[in-house]
Amino acid sequence: MALYYDWDSIALGRKLVEQLKSKEFRDYLMSTHFWGPVANWGIPIAAIADISKDPKYISGKMTTGTVMLIVK
Numbered sequence: 001m002a003l004y005y006d007w008d009s010i011a012l013g014r015k016l017v018e019q020l021k022s023k024e025f026r027d028y029l030m031s032t033h034f035w036g037p038v039a040n041w042g043i044p045i046a047a048i049a050d051i052s053k054d055p056k057y058i059s060g061k062m063t064t065g066t067v068m069l070i071v072k
Contacts, residue, residue: 043069 019025028034047066050058 043066050063
């Protein structure tokens with residue numbers, strides 16, 4: 001069985017790896033432009049995940065804080 005290499009895909013993969021290694025990308029990962037949206041999506045996703053938990057494990061303080069963030 002012969003091996004087939006898609007050289008365009010390999011070149012694209014190398015280009016992607018080089019981009020991920022660049023200082024600009026590392027600076028972006030350490031900025032609020034990246035982590036702000038991550039946190040904004042993470043809070044409601046965590047709240048939705050809490051719906052299926054037993055109520056004794058859900059913190060009233062955290063629920064109040066989440067609601068205040070949403071209403072704000």
